[in-house]
Amino acid sequence: MDKNEAARTKKEKSQCTEALPQILAVCVKNMLLLGFGMSLGFPTILIPGVSGGDKNEDIIMDPEAISWISSINLICVPLGCTASGFITHSIGRRRSMQIVNFPFLAAWLLFYFSKEVWQIFLASCITGLSGGLLEAPVLTYVAEITQPHLRGILSSTSTMAVVLGILSQFLLGTFYTWRTVGMINCFVPISSFILLTFVPETPVWLITKNRLEEAKKSIAWLRGWTTTDSIEDEYQELYKQIKMTENDDNVQSSLKKKLESLKQFGNRSFLWPYFLVTTAFFLSHFNGNTPMQVYAIRLFKVLHAPISEYYSTVLMGAVQLIGCIMCVSLINLLGKRVINLISLSGSGVCFLIVGTYAYMHEIVNLDLNDNDGEVYHWVPITFLVISSFLSYFGLKVLPWILIGEVFYTEIRATASGLSAGIGYIFGFIANKIFLSLIDQFSLPGVFWIYGTVGLVGTVIMYFILPETEGKTLFEITEHFAGRNRLKNSVRRMKQVSGQSNVAFEPDNKNYYNIESRL
Template sequence: MAMEKIENNEKAQSSFRESLPQILAVSIKNVLLLIHGMSLGFTTILIPGVSGNDINEPILLGQEEISWIGSINLIFVPLGCVFSGTLTQIVGRKKAMQFVNIPFLTAWLLFYFSTASWHIFLAASLLGWSGGLLEAPVLTYVAEITQPHLRGILSSTSTMSVTLGMLSQFILGAALDWRTVTLVNCVLPLISFCLLMLIPETPVWLLTKNRHEEAKKSIAWLRGWTSVENILEEYQELYAQIKVREEVDNSFRGILKNKVKNIKLFGQKNFLWPCLLVSFAFFLGHFNGYSPFQVYAIKIFQALHAPLNEYYSTIIVGVVQLLGTSISVGLIHVFGKRILNFISLFGSGVCVLIVATYSYVYNITDFEDTSNSITNATLTGPLDSEPHTWIPVVFLTLFGFLSYVGIKILPWVLIGEIFAVEIRATASGVSAAIGYLFGFTANKTFLHMVSSFTLPVVFWVYGAVGVIGTVVLYFVLPETEGKSLYEISEHFAGRGKLKNSVRKGNKQQYGCSNSAFEHDEKDDKFESRL
């Protein structure tokens, strides 16, 4: 019995030592996502600062200019996403992440020293471009350094980091003016740049560049800071999977042939199917109504006569998002992505339908501008005489929580694991760009839809998207939790079939004692199920 306890303790220590470097690497990567979240949340505290509330502020923007501050960021994010994949493939995941800190720092400094409106727009555009530029490296980095049993939970921490960054801006904005906040924000890019020096490049990218010794050291670092000798078998199998050629055709004809081959990959099933699935997940995450709610939360609460002021509404939005992502991180490895997202999407849809019905019953139809540019609802019903104003507060808060339990996180997790390794970096950037375009469209069309169809109808549409989307997702979303990248890739290539159950305790690595590596006698090659 004593020997058995000792063996169990040794196994637990070995497992912890093996997982720790992966957790540390992802945590360091998440500092960059924290900065991205700060850039998204900064708009909320910037707008009041340049709207005339501060008599000492030299920059004063009109309503038309202010209307673009919240959207110009989203316009430039897809542009950054387009360059993201190419940069990541050329310089590597690690260096690409380090590079992104430079434009982030430049944007914060430009905000702080701005003296004209065009400085504000340039800085906001630079923040958006930087946010898009980080998508491919951070997503592919997680996918290529984590083992299957850790990938789901560690991928989920990405959204938590972004949400925490947004919440930090709401809290800082309540205590400091917006220029001082930008100065505080300058510290994070410097910290991120330095911390990224401590983690290795992914062995997958290193092998594609024929940097074999560095790939060995990377695997050894990620496997618990062990010696290179202990991971040689694993390295050989990963080498076989990547099929790295020692002699590369660097002639013009060879480079052109390779480019054409890569372009053709984007017309194959293993790109089109995953891309459509990720795009659909982004569509559901934005058009279930939460993206417009997040932007127009104050106006919506005011329209529904909710007993909340601007400060508390922004804090509540940030807190419920963070709580939802925290719950998702804790439960995704237990319940898997399918169940969490069914609960998230269906539950958020029901919440919106309840708020829509509430708006209809009390005849809250639309928004109309006042001289103070504060949007209020056209109210002709008996709302003021009824003690039910807590209903929209409760269900909109629950709506935010449920959205971040699953559907707002799902596409970002899928991006990092369902694309084939040959196109993963570029496909990640393209998919993220599509997601941000959906977000921009949802936010831009909200006020127009409300004025054209009334608030209850718009909310009913959002609720229907959530409920119907749950049914569609049931048939198209495979369970990838605990599955290897090889199995996932084979599923989307049509050569395999994933079971809709969570695989627990899967500790497959790149290769060492990994039965997932199978020899294909016909092609005389190895395939990895990383």
């Protein structure tokens, strides 16, 4: 082995050593999201159990009560999101994630031991509130511990963890009763709490709280369990950036500080990224795939899918997971812009095709008909499944990645909670108005509306979505503050050790372009 080869091997090992602790920390964080996904999938196996089909079940619900089972948790999520940012900013990202495990554990135990209908609803509300409370800490945590070249791919694993949680409930529900599944689910919050004790708090939050030695140790842990001396340069740059934006007027009253803090939410640096995230959430829910997932069995049946509607639904869930995996695999190569433009336009075209199919076969609503002799029944299932894949390939993942990137440090936790909250409100509305839209515009008309939203959304996102893949948090927030402009190309950063850091070298020697490798 020559010297060049040896140097290259050493560099690759160094890069892997730096990436490994960040990957492990994100995986631990994803345990919490796995549990949240379980709470979203649990109603699917709960509803059959309380509908009167199980003679051994004491709790029986009427149709009206059952109609709320799958939505009451979504209504409660925004309430948790509202408080999520304030709690996260006060006690830290890691500790917030640990605390959220307690209500999740209480909810699963309540499901298992429930004897009355109100206990089921209470447990569902707790899972919704808990899901909201975890939004700010998990989103800010991954943004503040990962390097730019890893941030996109590791952020996109969040949606994959949620989808895995949902699928786990479908699988467990085929073998066990819903009560047993609830008890099995207790394992996840317990494991999550324990594992979170082994990962560090984010250096960004620690510096804002003047816990400087802990911040150094956190960076050293995240850079491959190295020494604090080897990351001193990176720590100094991160410290400068954070302190540069803090208000040094210590004589202000506490009330005045809070009022000044509230004013930050009226600035361009909050309003513009919040508009972008809100638009992304709107498109991700109103492009059709959110209500389609809820009413999948009924849709596949009325569209005469060539295979069982239940198998069709499982197939749809499987391709959603594949879409998440493909997003994680390709986001570092293609970037967020390309992936999401493909996702939006592709899913839009799919819904236009299915709408046209439904119109040609006179399928105007979700009522079953006897017109079962038509050919080309594979058309709707094929394009609906492709639409699900494309949606989770980009559009369903994008807003959750953006939340952790586009807001600056002082408001990141609170803004993350507010942004996630509006996302769940959109999801609730999209599901709630689906049947009303069909009554008003017919099933083909609704599909055409969804297709149009996808295509128009593609044009909108082309103009307002910058490419953030590989860019530093500082560059991204400066872009939304209007002080610089991001290029719409993916940056593939060269990785070096913590002692020698090319990310410290500013463009045009401008101090304000200096950024730590966070």
